[in-house]
Amino acid sequence: MRILAIETSCDDTGIAIIDADKHGRFKVLANIVSSQIKIHKKYGGVFPAMAKREHQRNLVPVLVKALKTSGLLKTGDTKINNKILEPIFSHEPELFKKTVLFFKKYAKPKIDLISVTNGPGLEPCLWTGVNFTKALSYAWNIPIIPVNHIEGHILVNYLAKPKPLAKAGFPAIALIVSGGHTQIILVKKPGNYKILGETRDDAAGECFDKCAKILGLPYPGGPEIAKLAKKAGMFPESRAFGKLPRPMIKTEDYDFSFSGLKTAVLYADQKVKTKNLKYKQTMSAEVQQAIIDVLIKKTIKAVKNYKAKTLILGGGVSANEELKKQFQQTISQHLNGVEVLTPPANLSTDNGLMIAITAYFHKNKTISWQKLKAQANLRISK
Numbered sequence: 001m002r003i004l005a006i007e008t009s010c011d012d013t014g015i016a017i018i019d020a021d022k023h024g025r026f027k028v029l030a031n032i033v034s035s036q037i038k039i040h041k042k043y044g045g046v047f048p049a050m051a052k053r054e055h056q057r058n059l060v061p062v063l064v065k066a067l068k069t070s071g072l073l074k075t076g077d078t079k080i081n082n083k084i085l086e087p088i089f090s091h092e093p094e095l096f097k098k099t100v101l102f103f104k105k106y107a108k109p110k111i112d113l114i115s116v117t118n119g120p121g122l123e124p125c126l127w128t129g130v131n132f133t134k135a136l137s138y139a140w141n142i143p144i145i146p147v148n149h150i151e152g153h154i155l156v157n158y159l160a161k162p163k164p165l166a167k168a169g170f171p172a173i174a175l176i177v178s179g180g181h182t183q184i185i186l187v188k189k190p191g192n193y194k195i196l197g198e199t200r201d202d203a204a205g206e207c208f209d210k211c212a213k214i215l216g217l218p219y220p221g222g223p224e225i226a227k228l229a230k231k232a233g234m235f236p237e238s239r240a241f242g243k244l245p246r247p248m249i250k251t252e253d254y255d256f257s258f259s260g261l262k263t264a265v266l267y268a269d270q271k272v273k274t275k276n277l278k279y280k281q282t283m284s285a286e287v288q289q290a291i292i293d294v295l296i297k298k299t300i301k302a303v304k305n306y307k308a309k310t311l312i313l314g315g316g317v318s319a320n321e322e323l324k325k326q327f328q329q330t331i332s333q334h335l336n337g338v339e340v341l342t343p344p345a346n347l348s349t350d351n352g353l354m355i356a357i358t359a360y361f362h363k364n365k366t367i368s369w370q371k372l373k374a375q376a377n378l379r380i381s382k
Helices: 039-040 048-070 082-088 092-103 123-140 149-155 164-165 204-216 221-229 259-271 275-307 321-334 353-363
Strands: 002-009 012-020 026-036 114-120 146-148 174-175 182-189 192-198 310-314 339-341
Touching: 002 174, 002 353, 012 048, 012 192, 012 353, 026 039, 026 048, 026 339, 026 353, 048 123, 082 092, 092 123, 092 339, 114 149, 114 353, 123 146, 123 192, 146 149, 146 321, 146 353, 149 174, 149 182, 149 353, 182 275, 192 275, 204 221, 204 259, 204 275, 221 275, 221 321, 259 275, 275 321, 310 353, 321 339
Parallel strands: 002 114, 114 146, 174 310, 310 339
Antiparallel strands: 002 012, 012 026, 174 182, 182 192
8 A cells, every 4th residue: 555645733844654564564765755844943943834835836846755755657638627726726826737747747646545634733844745635636536534643753763663552562652752742642543542631822842942042043944943952062151051941840730831941941041141151051061951950750650540551651751862762761770671762863743644544543534535634633532
């Protein structure tokens, strides 16, 4: 079974193609991602309208590259009715023109299913991927599987380490931590989830970005803070700004709040007169550790309380090496026997491959292109 997947929930245009057998073994035929970091860097964050425009520019060339990489690109004229296609792109005339040209140049590939992120995410970005998917489904007469973006971050671990999950790896606790989401999720099995806790304000990745901006560091802030933190060491002036708070670390629930940490960094920074490299390094280390402390405390509590056999980390922040190291150390010391799964760094951030893998587990839940909609606030559990 060949599955083509499209991901446009934020600022990465991702298209992947996999070949899956009936035993759930996956062969990656293509995984192409076009990043917009350079575009948004000068603004210090993602602007939805700008991100949408870039998706409109990127989707067709990324699809062509994915099909070519997988050996599925064939020249030929795909017969379409523009009167049906045009309303799909009523708000995206540029993408409509590019898509029409694509169909005139290339024939239908040997694809069985098309999957797409339909939420959660930035609504303008989601609709671009959804509309493009609707057009492909109509033109190629291939059914669609809508995919929850958060579930994608969980199930991409099947590609990295299939055995721990496939063989009695449940129940599992998933910590999904990124710029837009920080959630602790009980995973009973693929497709069966319960959100135990989530951020009440800023997500962890958002906090990293905002703290980095306060310190004068470029976007995206998480990797920049991680680089400086790694070089911090122990300096006499490391506590010159005082110890930063660990918001909600002692509450009995599984919820998070990182806006207070950002505010504490702002106030501390305003009091420091000499903001040299050493200061930025030590502040970065303290910011990073404050976030890690809260994430670990809450997540490990969930692992214990729900007797989880597996801990899954996902989302862009899960690529943080210090976060992964400290989770591994904590599990080894206090919960030996619990498997810790973290995807490779390139699969921690948004990509089409995680959407393709997830689609496989919902392969019997296809819909027609007329029923596909974007849902910016889509939940993984009720």
